[in-house]
Amino acid sequence: MAQNLYLLWGSDAYTLKKATQKILDDHAILKVDVEVYDMEEVALAEAIDHAMMIPFLADNKAVILASACFMGGLKPRADINHHLNQLESYLENPNPTTVLIIQAPYEKLDRSMPLYKLITDRAKVIACTQEDGEEFFQEIKDLLKEANLRIEANALQMFMSRVGNDRMMLKNELDKLIVFAGEAEVITPEMVREIVYSNPDDHIYLLVNAVIASDTEMLMQIYRELLMANIDELWILRALASKFQEILYTKELLKQNYKQEDIMHYFSVSKGRAYYIMKNARDVSDDRLLELLSRLDELDTNIKTGGIAKDVGLELFLLKLYEE
Template identity: 30%
Template sequence: MIFDVWKDIKKKQLQPTYLLVGKESFLMQETIQLIIDAGLQEEEKDFNLSVYDMEETTIDQAIEDAETLPFMGEKRIVVIKNPSFLTSEKKKEKIEHHLGKLEQYMNEPAPYTILIFFAPYEKLDDRKKITKLVKKNSVVLEMNSLSDRDIASWTMELVQNEKVLMGQNALEELMILTAGDLTIINQEVKKLSTYVGEGRTISREDVRNLVPRSLEQNIFELIENVVQRKSSQALQIFYDLLKTNEEPIKILFLLVNQFRLILQVKELSKAGYGQQQIANSVKVHPFRVKLAMQQARLFGEEELVSILMELAQADYEMKTGRKDKQLVLELFLIKIFTKNTA
């Protein structure tokens, strides 16, 4: 739905009120920027664009601005950030909001104003009268994690906008290396496009050579080599991490996180959960769940529990200084290789 709304916005088919909800901040910022670019000329933005943070300003001030005629232009855009009064949050507010003014406005919005609610929450409280009213009279865009298909579609649209091409293998490699992070994908597509040049094709090798691996991605590759019994490759990644001054304790922490995720994914998959349901349950990006599902097939549950116990022992030995930190991790990896080849 979000991409359909983006198409309408780009055609300048703008609506009086938008409600953006979710944790995918990049998409939310992109949507707001599209609305601003479609609704206002560059020279109008200083006069007719306002942003109000509801943690610092009352809703009355924002609505008063929304009801003010635009200056030297046809439209006014008012952005309302952090509207926690639409949620069930019980935190003590520094600002007291009188919602009567907002209710009146939502029932009769100003025809010359575009009002945007920027709500960085997983969900709103649909039991509240004001939430129901805002939802009823707004274009509602839920912006939590996208599906793999949507991320791929969005990425290819970026590629087309940069006037370059990208094959399926290169796309898959990019999604793996960025773990589906939209902000990073956006940066890397621009860099890759500049590198290959207009009209050329971004290859898988281009992606591998130019897109940096995160520490988390290196840990994933390390585990992948462990389960594939590629001991030399796994150890090479480990030593490369040490050469870049990554702390053994941090590497251990990420190993624990990844193996714990693999176990959680395995158990939830067994219980009938799908990829998106698992992502919501363990609160990680769906693409990380997809990769963990692939690795989970290569382990038994008892084996994963045993590995986590060994990692807990390694953590204890590191923190108590009983053994050299690098040696602790080396011994752990060797033990895993021995089990896999037994």
């Protein structure tokens, strides 16, 4: 097994991000020496070519194959062709100065493909799956202990019921709760009720449903509710993109004859939510989804580069949907 090849799989974005950072830290790779290639947008050949190059002004560099759709049996954009034999050749003879990280953010991998066996033989495989409730509880307690805080049992249950299994959301809401606690020593249910918003993921699903159904009144109502709950506009933007991508994946899974129960297990969602994901996948065209994802990606870039304020940009995006 090579010491500079990694496969990270699983749908827990927080754990995947944390595992990726640990790999970079372990290899002492700085952010400037990290190259990320989105496998849904960039051909595999380009990433492999860069992985084979020696780093500039550094001993090592990292190449990350993000959203490695081929590992989940999914397809990239129509104009992108992945020649998996190029990755197979690289795995047989990797560049010793490159740390290659393959990120497959999916619940299931395509274990039937020859590439899967080669990767699992040659690379270190790290599961980035959701922890069970007890581990979540302990992590929250540990983080609070670092801030010299304790949490009442009822408050812990309430906190978990509000943030759900979204690890990013958990960390963000816990940070807010720690700041809100101030000089207090114990987190109470009243504190949780006042500062922690119920899982906005439910609102994002409703927002997506409203977009697909062209229900403009519901669209703006849900958006206003999210803002009133102080949900960050960038979080809303990226959550929307994630759900549209989820629908795009579902369209591919339906072509492979996946049923409602399969979709439920694939995305780790309830039966009711799986039903609406499938319904949306049947009700919206590929072109419409790709258009929405492209506009969200462009907006994300404009916000990052200072071209537009995040609140103005997201509202203009939604208002344009309102007018369509």
